[in-house]
Every structure is written in structure tokens, then in C-alpha cells.
Amino acid sequence: MQKSPIKANGLNHYFGSGDARIQAIFDINLEITRGSLTILMGPSGSGKTTLLTLIGCLREIQEGSVTLLGQELFGADEAMFVSLRRRLGFIFQAHNLHESLTATQNVLMGLQVHGTGDAARQRAAAHHILGLLGLADRRDYLPGNLSGGQKQRVAVARALVSNPEIVLADEPTAALDKDSGHTVVQMLKSLGQARGTTTVIVTHDPRILEMADRIITLEDGRIVSDTLQ
Amino acid sequence: MSRLLTFLFGRLPIGWLQLTHSRGRFVAAVAGVAFANLLVFMQLGIMGALNTSTVAPYAMLNADIILSSEDGNTLTDGGHIPRVRMFQALGVAGVRDATPLFIGNLPFTLEDGTSVSLLSFGLNVAKPAFTNPGIAAHLDRLSLESTALLDEDTRGMPASVIADLQAGGQYSFETGGNTLTAIGTMKVGGGFLADGMMMMSDQTFLRVFPKRSSGAPNHILIRTDDGVSVTSVISRLEAALPAGNLRIQTMAGSAQSDKAYMSTERPTGIIFGFGVFMGILVGLVIVYQVLSTDVADHLREYATFKAMGFGQPFFLGIVFEEAIILAVFGFIPGFLVSVGLYNALVAVTGLPVAMEASRAVLVFLGTLTACSLSGAVATRRLANADPADLF
Numbered sequence: 001m002q003k004s005p006i007k008a009n010g011l012n013h014y015f016g017s018g019d020a021r022i023q024a025i026f027d028i029n030l031e032i033t034r035g036s037l038t039i040l041m042g043p044s045g046s047g048k049t050t051l052l053t054l055i056g057c058l059r060e061i062q063e064g065s066v067t068l069l070g071q072e073l074f075g076a077d078e079a080m081f082v083s084l085r086r087r088l089g090f091i092f093q094a095h096n097l098h099e100s101l102t103a104t105q106n107v108l109m110g111l112q113v114h115g116t117g118d119a120a121r122q123r124a125a126a127h128h129i130l131g132l133l134g135l136a137d138r139r140d141y142l143p144g145n146l147s148g149g150q151k152q153r154v155a156v157a158r159a160l161v162s163n164p165e166i167v168l169a170d171e172p173t174a175a176l177d178k179d180s181g182h183t184v185v186q187m188l189k190s191l192g193q194a195r196g197t198t199t200v201i202v203t204h205d206p207r208i209l210e211m212a213d214r215i216i217t218l219e220d221g222r223i224v225s226d227t228l229q
Numbered sequence: 230m231s232r233l234l235t236f237l238f239g240r241l242p243i244g245w246l247q248l249t250h251s252r253g254r255f256v257a258a259v260a261g262v263a264f265a266n267l268l269v270f271m272q273l274g275i276m277g278a279l280n281t282s283t284v285a286p287y288a289m290l291n292a293d294i295i296l297s298s299e300d301g302n303t304l305t306d307g308g309h310i311p312r313v314r315m316f317q318a319l320g321v322a323g324v325r326d327a328t329p330l331f332i333g334n335l336p337f338t339l340e341d342g343t344s345v346s347l348l349s350f351g352l353n354v355a356k357p358a359f360t361n362p363g364i365a366a367h368l369d370r371l372s373l374e375s376t377a378l379l380d381e382d383t384r385g386m387p388a389s390v391i392a393d394l395q396a397g398g399q400y401s402f403e404t405g406g407n408t409l410t411a412i413g414t415m416k417v418g419g420g421f422l423a424d425g426m427m428m429m430s431d432q433t434f435l436r437v438f439p440k441r442s443s444g445a446p447n448h449i450l451i452r453t454d455d456g457v458s459v460t461s462v463i464s465r466l467e468a469a470l471p472a473g474n475l476r477i478q479t480m481a482g483s484a485q486s487d488k489a490y491m492s493t494e495r496p497t498g499i500i501f502g503f504g505v506f507m508g509i510l511v512g513l514v515i516v517y518q519v520l521s522t523d524v525a526d527h528l529r530e531y532a533t534f535k536a537m538g539f540g541q542p543f544f545l546g547i548v549f550e551e552a553i554i555l556a557v558f559g560f561i562p563g564f565l566v567s568v569g570l571y572n573a574l575v576a577v578t579g580l581p582v583a584m585e586a587s588r589a590v591l592v593f594l595g596t597l598t599a600c601s602l603s604g605a606v607a608t609r610r611l612a613n614a615d616p617a618d619l620f
């Protein structure tokens with residue numbers, strides 16, 4: 001297993017074309033250690049989300065190189081993207097749960113992407129992680145009947161249930177009040193530590209900074225500070 | 230249901246859960262498919278009745294080959310042929326017997342003053358082998374002058390008259406200056422073809438149709454010897470009989486071409502065909518609307534699934550799952566209501582409208598195909614689900 005599951009080298013990214021073309025990411029060089037919790041900060045428009053989507057196989061690499069779990073993403077095809085995405089866990093700012101599926105069913109989707117198989121075991125695994133996140137009594141609720149914090153915890157369960165090697169989260173606490181936001185990140189961290197997961201969280205939330213192993217700050221698409229704690 | 234589908238697909242039945250989550254839309258979609266099914270079933274039912282009516286008179290007859298005039302359209306709508314063809318045919322090897330068949334329309338005024346027309350068949354009553362057993366049993370009585378068998382479904386005929394006839398009574402009536410006496414009934418089921426039908430001897434026929442001549446029947450029926458192939462007799466007939474305004478067909482072939490004529494060359498057939506087309510179109514549009522709105526409404530969820538690593542086949546699977554669910558759930562009420570309406574139609578019009586298993590299967594398969602097609606078009610919208618837009 002690689003020591004650095006995420007590496008970037010000379011990474012640039014542009015939006016638009018012709019005269020309207022703007023550069024959002026400038027010459028990013030980065031190595032993230034396995035099992036660490038990294039927080040990505042910076043003002044609005046500094047390129048945090050763009051960087052996260054480049055790392056997370058959600059955008060094609062235009063210039064430079066990203067090595068994810070030992071695979072070069074520059075020039076990678078859709079099939080490679082799809083198979084790498086299955087080894088990641090995403091947590092979005094909005095919970096993005098499927099409104100027609102119960103909490104358990106939403107979590108099951110995180111397992112079924114790897115193939116179906118023993119349904120009873122998958123169900124047990126989904127129930128287990130929902131229990132770890134304090135949702136044992138809510139597991140058969142539809143998202144419409146859950147609070148914002150509970151929904152985001154279901155989203156965390158969905159991202160973590162398949163034991164991803166990397167978890168990428170973009171402002172997972174933005175839609176939550178302070179307490180539930182703190183709880184969600186706390187859970188993300190403790191579950192990640194227990195499983196050796198590499199976690200990258202984009203956030204503005206100062207209350208969660210103390211939990212990070214490393215804080216990287218972006219400004220105008222460049223890394224302006226990088227501190228280990 | 231959800232459990233059954235989970236078992237069938239080996240995954241969560243996302244399509245089912247998604248469709249049934251917005252109950253109102255699901256009901257509307259199912260109602261739309263059911264309505265389209267109903268349209269198609271009604272058109273096909275009436276078209277089927279038209280076909281059944283068209284060929285119903287064939288069931289009265291019992292022959293292998295029929296000689297007709299070439300310019301005729303159907304059994305009951307055509308010209309005459311010379312009776313001499315019958316004598317020529319009798320000389321051909323393999324022909325066991327032949328008899329002329331006369332067909333004409335008799336006007337008849339009901340007791341309430343409305344006039345209907347009775348499609349009348351005149352046959353040689355000395356040859357019962359040329360009719361079905363039900364009619365053959367009455368043939369010797371038809372040799373009495375001016376007697377006839379009356380169609381028990383004759384429109385406007387009082388039920389008491391029919392019941393009385395069936396009980397052995399008689400019923401005399403005026404037509405075109407002649408008196409005819411019905412001495413029994415027969416069942417034909419040709420609702421679209423005529424208000425009613427009659428079977429009589431050729432002698433009676435020629436009396437009530439004074440303008441017709443015994444030398445010019447409408448058709449000549451031929452029965453072949455046992456064990457000879459009908460097609461070989463037909464080729465021999467074709468060689469032996471003078472060409473020109475003569476068509477030689479098997480009875481089944483003649484019935485088939487009558488059906489083809491009625492459904493493709495007559496306005497009624499074309500109108501019903503158009504109705505079927507409209508029904509299919511309505512179904513296609515409704516299902517497409519529902520599925521593509523559903524895809525559009527769930528783009529965010531689909532994008533999330535894409536980010537999680539689900540590939541294109543998974544999404545296509547969801548859309549087709551929905552298409553098939555709509556097809557099945559729409560077909561069931563569409564089918565049941567159609568059967569009800571068929572029965573109502575039979576009760577009101579007496580047309581031979583019936584649900585055939587083959588039609589039900591065909592419409593179901595058509596519904597599946599149409600729904601899948603709509604689904605296939607709707608999946609184009611999936612391309613809009615871009616996981617990079619999620620953050």
C-alpha cells in the first residue's frame with residue numbers, strides 16, 4: 001500500500017475557453033499521508049472544490065499529474081474513473097440522499113456499488129454503521145423525516161460503509177448548526193482513524209480545525225500555507 | 230412488492246421506490262398507460278369484430294374451394310359468375326361435388342317501421358354437405374316454397390319472434406311483394422356485415438330476387454375428394470377453366486383475403502388502424518413524459534450515484550425498470566376495463582367483440598416495447614447528471 005494515496009504534481013486547471021478562459025488552480029504540488037485528516041481552507045473562490053473534484057475523479061485532469069491510490073489520473077478513461085470512485089467516499093455539502101430510499105437503503109447503495117451479493121450481510125453492515133453514528137432508531141426513516149444533522153450523518157454512513165481508502169468531504173458541516181456539525185466531523189475522524197482512512201475535508205468552520213492533522217490553505221488557486229499539527 | 234423486486238433484480242429496486250415515492254405522479258402515469266391500452270384494445274376489439282363479421286358467413290358453409298368473380302371484393306360483395314363453370318369444374322379430377330351459391334340483400338320493414346336489410350344466401354337444399362351441420366339439419370324443410378332460416382341476432386327483430394321460432398313456430402313476413410316464412414333460426418354473428426341474415430333454397434332465392442338468374446350465381450362451392458390435395462385440385466381447375474373474371478381460392482384463403490380487404494381497403498378498417506396508432510402514440514408520449522421528468526427530477530441523486538462509482542448500465546437499469554413497471558401496472562387495469570367494455574359493447578350492439586388471448590399478449594408485448602422505447606429516449610437526459618456539479 002502506498003504511503004501517499006493522494007499525490008499532485010504541477011497541477012493546473014482552467015475553466016472556460018478562449019478569452020473567457022480563467023485559471024482556477026495554479027501549479028499544485030501535494031502529497032497526503034495515508035490515514036491522515038487534512039483540512040483544506042481558503043476564501044471563497046480560491047479553488048478548494050475544484051482541487052477536491054480533480055483529486056476525486058470527478059473532473060478530468062487538464063494539465064499536470066494526480067496520482068490516486070497509485071493510479072495516474074491524467075489521461076485516465078471513464079472506466080478507470082468509475083472503478084477508482086468506488087474506492088472513495090464522498091460527502092457533499094448537501095446530504096444528497098435519495099428521498100425515496102430509507103436511511104438503511106441509502107447506506108446500502110454505498111455497498112451495492114461494489115456488487116450485490118449477500119443481502120443479509122449488507123443490511124447488517126448498514127445497520128451497524130448507522131448504529132455507530134447514533135441512528136439505530138432512525139434507520140428505516142425516509143430522509144424527509146430526518147433532521148439536517150441526521151441526514152448528514154446518513155450521508156457519512158453511506159460514504160464510510162464500504163470502508164473506502166479515501167474520504168473526500170466538501171463543507172460537510174455548512175448546512176448544519178454548530179453542534180451537529182461538530183458531531184459529524186468528530187464521527188468522521190474517529191471512524192477514519194479506526195480504519196486507517198485518508199480524509200480530506202474542505203471547510204470554513206474554525207471549530208473543527210483543531211481535529212486536523214494538517215491544514216492546507218489555498219488562495220487564488222495556489223497553496224499559501226501548509227501546516228502540520 | 231419492494232421485496233419481490235429486490236429479489237428479482239438482486240439490488241434495491243430504485244425505480245420502483247422512486248416511482249411510488251411520488252404517488253400522484255405514479256397513479257397518473259399508470260392511468261395514462263392504462264388509457265392508451267384501453268384505446269388500443271377498443272380499436273383492436275372493433276377491428277376484430279369487423280374481421281369476425283366479415284368471415285362469419287363462411288362458418289355456415291362447408292366446402293374446400295370457392296370460385297368467385299375476379300372483380301368481387303368479399304364473399305358478400307361481388308359480381309356473378311356463369312353457372313357453366315360449375316359443370317366444367319365437375320369434370321376436373323379430384324372434384325367430388327359442386328354447387329352454386331346465391332347472395333343478395335333483401336329489404337325488410339320491421340313492425341316499428343324501421344327498415345333493415347337481410348343478407349340472404351340461396352343454396353341447393355338437396356346438397357346438405359355444403360352447409361354446416363346446424364343448417365344442414367333444417368335444409369330439407371327449406372325445400373318448401375318460400376321458407377327461410379332467420380339469423381337469431383337479427384337487429385330489431387323482437388326477441389319473442391326468435392324465441393317462438395326456436396320453439397318450433399313460424400313467422401311470416403312481407404318482403405318486396407313476396408311473403409317469406411321463417412321456419413327456424415341460425416346463429417351467424419355477422420353484426421358488422423348486415424342487420425341480419427337468412428338462408429333459403431336457391432329456388433326461393435330466385436323467386437324473391439326476380440332479377441337474378443339461375444345461370445349466374447355469386448359463387449360456386451366445390452368439395453374435393455377425400456385424400457386429394459386441395460392445392461393440386463386448384464391448379465387443375467386453373468388449367469381447365471377459361472381464364473377471365475374468375476378467381477379460384479380455398480375457402481380459408483378467400484376468408485383471409487376478405488379480411489385483408491376489409492381492414493386495409495375499406496375506410497372503416499383504415500380508421501380503426503389509425504385509432505390503434507393514436508393509442509400507441511398517446512402511450513409513448515405519456516410514458517416518455519413521466520420517465521424523462523423523473524430522470525430530470527433525480528439528476529442530483531444520479532450524479533451522486535455516479536460520484537459513488539455507479540456506471541451507465543446501472544442508470545439505464547433504473548429507467549428500464551421504471552418503464553417495465555409502468556407497462557405492467559398500466560396494462561392490468563387497461564386490460565380489465567377493456568374486457569368490461571367489450572362485454573358492454575356486446576350487450577348494446579350485438580357485435581362479436583371478444584378478448585382473444587393472442588390480442589392480450591400482443592398488446593402487453595407492445596406496451597412493454599413502447600414503454601422501453603420511451604425509456605430509451607428518456608435516458609438521453611442522464612448525460613446531464615455530472616458529478617462535478619455536486620460540490
Ligand SMILES: Nc1ncnc2c1ncn2[C@@H]1O[C@H](COP(=O)(O)OP(=O)(O)OP(=O)(O)O)[C@@H](O)[C@H]1O
Pocket residue numbers: 015016024042043044045046047048049050051
Ligand atoms: N464550473 C465552473 N465553470 C467556470 N468557472 C468555475 C467553475 N467552477 C468553479 N469556477 C471558478 O473557479 C474558481 C474556483 O472555484 P471553486 O468552486 O473551486 O472555489 P471554492 O474555493 O470551492 O469556493 P467556495 O468556498 O465558494 O466553495 C472560482 O473563480 C470559480 O468562479
Ligand SMILES: [Mg+2]
Pocket residue numbers: 048049050620
Ligand atoms: Mg466550494
